[in-house]
Amino acid sequence: MPNASARPKHGRRTRRRRREDPARNELVSSSLESAQQCLFNQDYGTAFVHYLLVLNLAPVFKEFAKESFRFTLFKWTEELDSVGRIQDLFDCYEQALELFPADEVILNSMGEHLFRMGFRDEAAGHFHKALKLRPDYPEARENFYRVANWLVERWHFLMLNDHGRNRKYQQAIQKAVQNGCSTVLDIGTGTGILGMCAKKAGAAEVYACELSKTMYELACEVVTANGMDGSIKILHMKSLEMEVPKDIPHRVSLVVTETVDAGLFGEGIIESLIHAWHHLLLPPQKGENESQEQSATGRVIPAGATVFGMAVESLEIRRHHRLCVSEVGGLSMAAAGELCSPVSCTSEPDESMEPYTTERLSRLPGGYKALTEPFTAFNIDFNNVQELEGLSSRPGQRIRLPVIQEGELDALAVWFQLHLDEESSLSTGPQEDTCWEQAIYPVHITKGFVLKPRDELVVEVSCRDAFLRLSSVAVVRNGHEIRLDKRLDSQDPGNPISSQNPEAELCSALACLQTDQNRTKDFYMLECAEMALLNNRDYHQSFNTALGKLISQLKVRYQTPEQSSGVQSDSTDSHDLLYVLDVSEGFSLLSLIAASHGRVKAYSSVEKNKQQEVLKRLARSNNIPEQYLEFWLNHMEDEQGMLKRPSREKLWSAILLDCVETCGLIRQKLMEKASLARCLLEEGGRIFPEKIVVYGMLVESDTLLLESAVQGQEPTLGFNIAPFINQFTVPVHVFLDFSTLECRHLSESVELFALDLMDASANYTNRDVTVRATTAGRITAIPFWYQIYLDPEISVSTLSHNSHWKQAAAVLQQPLEVKAGDWVQLAVKLHKSTISISAHIQNDPSPMM
Incomplete structure (x- = not known):
């Protein structure tokens, strides 16, 4: 290597001193002084402009002014947010990040704004960048955990842990490819697993599309890690936007997809398949041309589905969808009008209502009672484009169901069998051990309706707007029709039901009309959790x-003296x-x-x-x-x-104060609100609640593990997926029903933490709790709940059977083996309303609290 030091130095050429600019220095100095004065006067917008000028002209001041600049940015963007100047808000953050591109605090704060505005993918990106810059940054970590639940929904883990489902899809795809389907499109690819199955089976060309930015990036990482990045083309777009040859060079012979929800059609599979058949897929095989080459025809996996349903009684469903009480907290509810959830199915689409919600019937608190036998509601062939196109115009079908036992009609529960091909299928039924929940179509009848054996329930099945719609429209009892839905017209000659009592028919029609008028006037919707709270x-x-x-x-x-003497005033x-x-x-x-x-x-x-x-x-x-x-x-x-x-x-x-979210977490910024509230109380005034005590228990639950991360050391179907999707594992599982969770209790319940909202000096951020294992097993999680004290004598529990709250659980990264009698030390931490728990065996047998 040449000796650079031997070369002559020309100081004036290589070390030219920057010429001072007095006017520029004066501008920087005066702007910095103005920024600090504006900050003192709480004129944050002007202060922000001055700081931008200073830091752009004189980057040497960046470290000196960083804290003041951050404070100014946050205060100014709060003001912009409050007056709805959202574009200006994000412009300010962009300007700030140009100056401080590696500032984890600014990145995290911008992510919080993005998340509140509904831009979850973008928010996650900012939280992730902040964590990469500073892995121990608790605010960014907690924000990332919260957003991860939205970006990578927990069913992704359940699905990848469902070995039976994965094998069946793999076998169906392999058979199709071996039968000539050499070009494949995976719609809604998720982690990319179905597309990789096609490539592994020998497909010549594989394409995939994914709308979610997070899942698209995840799929790209997975495909690359499995050595297929050059042979699978992944597009970040909806399949409805794809064109030939713009996005893929030609039509494909096979579409694979699992864009189905608990109600089968809720993720838009009908629309995407109609578009695919017209624009992306080769024509389907014709029955009379069985001899033509398979490669010249198109097909879909899954090939179709059969939908099943049954009527059920369930107090849990009832209390989340309609008012069940006549008095609340000493108030009569008679004048409230008709209150119900926004989940209501009718044959006519209503944009203000959701047609169904979802529940896992096997885990429904209080269980359920089947009032009818399961019935076949619907069949669909995904390989018949004419059938897909005619779905919305298909007339509603009315089915008469014999009632098998007495009970209050609360809902229709729906599941389906997904036919992957002629030989293989998947069931989402309540009796199956699967990653699927069931669709619930609640019945909104204010006082409920009790079905009796020998009744017949009339159910209407339709699909007006590519949503599967089931509604209970009438009950036939002793030959007479009792209407549950005014759209059932017994005078229609095509209607198989006719009333044998014209007088009853007239009274029913008048009552139905009156009900409809009152409904229009006095009908109010509350969220499901609000209905449960009201009940x-x-x-x-x-x-x-x-x-x-x-x-x-x-x-x-x-x-006052006047009041003591009996003089009262009603004036506000x-x-x-x-x-x-x-x-x-x-x-x-x-x-x-x-x-x-x-x-x-x-x-x-x-x-x-x-x-x-x-x-x-x-x-x-x-x-x-x-x-x-x-x-x-x-x-x-x-x-x-x-x-x-x-x-x-x-x-x-x-x-x-509203202290606990429905999902089972303490509300964000609760302690800050409590601190402010204490300053605004009169002497003797009080915050409600005044104290929250957190309780927990050691449990062994494989279910929680399967819902929290991809389990096991073996690759999924031979593909390396777990390390990538498990980046989105969160340590706290939410929306948990502890009463029906499949688990073994390994200890008694124990107090984990306490929050005193009236006395800040009594609070702490860390606590070590020692609990004795009562049973041998593997500690996989610590479910927790809250006892909410309104005063020292009166409290409510989020674990009660009629609570509108769910519970949460801290899931351990590694299960902890314990024997009966072992002492387990839990390190419980609270940071800005977020609870974290770690556990280890305590060698010292004496308990510490």
């Missing part, structure tokens, strides 16, 4: 009692009013319950106009003066100011 009498009664105790104490404490301007603020998420009756105690002005968080109307109706019918109920979000421009005093003179007597 939880114990929860509302506990709040009613606790609020009553506090209000009584405050009334006595602050009683009176200085003796107590103020209660409810910041619950969604629909809540708690403000109305507080106002029912008298001399209380309650502020409700309910935002939707129709739901506010329900509260007003209930207030009037329960004799609560209208002026005692206020919808404070109606008057707020800035969502950040959610906890404000009602006036300069008054503080809040009680602030009601």
